[in-house]
Amino acid sequence: MTNLLEARGVSCSFGGLHVTRDVNFKLTAGDRVALIGPNGAGKTTLVNLITGDIAPSEGQFFMGGDEITGLSIPDRVRRGLVRTFQTTRLFANLTVADNVALAIMQRKRITRRFFSSSTELPEVRAEWSEILSHLGLAKLAYRKVVELAYGQQRLIELAIGLALHPKVLLLDEPAAGVPHDEAPKILEAINRLPSDIAVLMIEHDMDLVFKFARRVLVLAAGRLIFEGSPDEVTADHEVRRAYLGSYADARRAT
Template sequence: MSDLLEARNVSRAFGGLHVTRDVNFKLAAGDRVALIGPNGAGKTTLVNLITGDIAPSEGQFFMEGDEITGLSIPERVRRGLVRTFQTTRLFANLTVADNVALAIMQRKRISRRLFSSATELPEVRAEWSEILGNLGLDAHAYRKVVELAYGQQRLIELAIGLALHPKVLLLDEPAAGVPHDEAPRILAAINRLPADIAVLMIEHDMDLVFKFARRVLVLAAGRLIFEGSPDEVTANQDVRRAYLGSYADARRTA
């Protein structure tokens, strides 16, 4: 079976500045992979390359064996490549249900002219009800997004991602801005994602990373300098120098 996502020799330069250099990795169904690295390592640029926000200077991306390098963002989403962002991009004055219904409408190609009634269409309502129930948001379905705490808004972003039926889900700092004591709710929601989705998560909260990831990619100065298990990554001297430092020592002695 083909890998769900493959990056092959991907590089990106802005003028003479190489931000991403010869990156190679694969994601298979069920993967839970964390992408970590210091600020300025090129993590967001790499995600932007994967999703089609920017084009690589060199290299290719593949989904299930088909090249997607030249596809637009909507075309990649239709193939099952879905992203959430560092900051919420929700319709704050619409309800939680409306926000998720819009994603369902996008996937089903239901005209937005029908939006006033589409949220309650039986097939649409059944879908957003199930998604919100799985994420513990069903009690808030008819509340406006602006009324909810930021941690709950991050869960809505995840709900929208699921409504697009991803095969590969890119989580760009899902716990960013969330109070530390609410981060376990984000992790619990991620752990309840369908087992066949490949998840790539960028995150600076190392506790969250090591509870989530089965495999870790480490990016430094635009290059992938390491790929391995969480235990292997804390023992790697290059990674310790580039990023983890004292955190690796604390984790290995805990």
């Protein structure tokens, strides 16, 4: 099986501070991996390294055998490496439809058209309309993003991710800040992702992690300290000490 994404010996330091140390992992087609770890473990830094937002001081990234370490952010996106943000980053003054339409148009390479009307192009419209309907956002299509509730904005992050047809999707705490009754919508959307793409999710909500992940990576102080199935993770002594703490005990007790 080909590796969709591979990290080889990736390290990153700011000044003397080592934020990421010798990280190695592989994501293959259909992978559903959770990346967990205590606050400050370097999870978001690792995502930023993968997407090319910051450059590693050592190590390489590969996608399907090609090295991508030196590529720019847009080049990586064009190869199918897509992320969502921990705190939403959307085109706040555009409508929901425009946000998703831009991603679709960029993927289809039609954002260099100068005089055709954009969001209502039939081939673009059909697609965003379907994505928004699936996520239950159809009614909000023509509302400006800044007018929407935070939980809805998180779903738009996901909608943009889907619109880009990713091969590898990095979800940075997709449920963070989402009201509890809306969290299932996020999980449902994640569960419906195409089965052949690899998904790496950073998440604090362990319920969500156990519902989603078939494999868990545990990051502590910038180092991957464990890799295994969700059940193995809860059983592992070191992981419990480093991170899970009472959660694992509570789970065992039940």
